[in-house]
């Protein structure tokens with residue numbers, strides 16, 4: 001049985017007790033929902049890997065209630081302090097060297113001497129971690145390889161019966177996972193794009209930031225340095241195809257039975273496609289990012305749907321994070337007119 005909790009004081013107390021007893025709880029953040037367990041309790045962390053079907057060589061994010069909790073685990077770092085004062089709480093995850101590899105459970109770090117630390121914007125989740133007085137792991141609350149959950153309903157779809165509870169805080173606002181920046185290397189390096197961009201980070205650090213856009217491949221057997229580098233990610237079971245505004249004329253002629261479209265409103269209007277066959281991504285890159293995983297999950301569950309066409313966006317601002325997830329969902333497949 002998976003309990004559905006709200007963000008009331010009483011429910012957060014209940015959640016904290018479950019975590020203290022080694023249980024597993026899905027929690028809200030502004031990006032996507034995560035699965036939490038006491039990050040210092042190996043048996044509890046193991047349940048998270050099991051619930052997600054997650055491979056053990058993929059390390060987990062460590063979610064903290066505030067900066068003080070971070071410095072109990074990570075070595076002090078000036079660049080991190082600068083970024084924290086600007087972006088925490090918020091959608092920026094920092095990879096930092098650990099003070100000791102005895103402080104966190106070994107299955108959190110996959111044997112690395114670093115860990116990924118995140119302090120989410122959602123107040124209820126920071127309160128929960130504060131009540132536990134220990135950090136919680138926080139991978140996205142989906143089955144491995146599936147799109148991340150942006151509502152409590154998505155979480156229950158994948159995780160009902162697999163976890164002890166979910167804290168329902170309504171839909172998330174960002175819609176894709178946090179930016180990950182590696183500060184354990186000489187030059188700050190983006191490992192996963194998110195709403196905080198490389199330019200935002202470079203401005204605060206007043207130094208160049210390495211931002212390898214696009215898919216990076218990793219040799220088999222290596223511990224992945226960035227999420228989604230080694231495993232298929234964010235992917236529904238249906239075929240996903242990316243199109244752009246330039247393709248709309250051809251796409252309109254090519255649409256077949258079983259084809260559905262997720263696109264910005266002006267594109268949907270030009271395609272003249274029925275409501276039941278389309279999902280509005282709103283009017284901006286931000287709204288499209290917020291809606292992307294909902295659209296993929298919705299169509300994935302419709303039996304009649306065979307192919308999902310999704311509008312691609314320019315690689316600017318949040319567009320980089322949006323395209324990073326969409327390219328992986330689509331396995332790099334783009335529309336080609338016949």
Ligand code: TXA
Pocket residue numbers: 029031032033034035058059060061093095109112114115116118120138139140141176177178180191224225226227228
């Ligand atoms: O927005 C988010 O970050 C969400 C919410 C729930 O907080 N969490 C999330 O966690 O996306 P997850 O586990 O799905 O993605 C974290 C990624 C992992 O895939 C892993 O590859 C990478 O961070 N990671 C963790 N520790 C690392 C480390 N020490 N070095 C490099 N990458 C690391």
Ligand code: MG
Pocket residue numbers: 139140148
């Ligand atoms: Mg994930």
